[in-house]
Amino acid sequence: MLDWEGWGRAPEGFDGATLYAYSLLQPDTAARVRAAFPVLGSPAGLAAEATVCAQLLQTVARGDNLVLKDQLRHWADEIRHR
Numbered sequence: 001m002l003d004w005e006g007w008g009r010a011p012e013g014f015d016g017a018t019l020y021a022y023s024l025l026q027p028d029t030a031a032r033v034r035a036a037f038p039v040l041g042s043p044a045g046l047a048a049e050a051t052v053c054a055q056l057l058q059t060v061a062r063g064d065n066l067v068l069k070d071q072l073r074h075w076a077d078e079i080r081h082r
Contacts, residue, residue, distance in 0.1 A: 013048035
């Protein structure tokens with residue numbers, strides 16, 4: 001899977017972190033995404049996870065992605081404690 005939209009401008013793991021974020025409502029799928037993108041959870045991938053999480057929390061503040069609100073906040077807490 002390739003996404004050329006932000007190629008070279010986002011932190012390593014950005015696309016994997018985005019896919020992970022949108023799979024948070026399906027824990028089994030989210031676990032599979034994390035397994036498929038081993039950069040997630042690494043020091044390098046932490047920047048991507050934090051970036052994606054922050055961007056999506058901003059959309060929640062604007063009234064979008066409300067279904068992910070609780071999962072994103074939980075993910076943000078996990079990121080802060082790493």
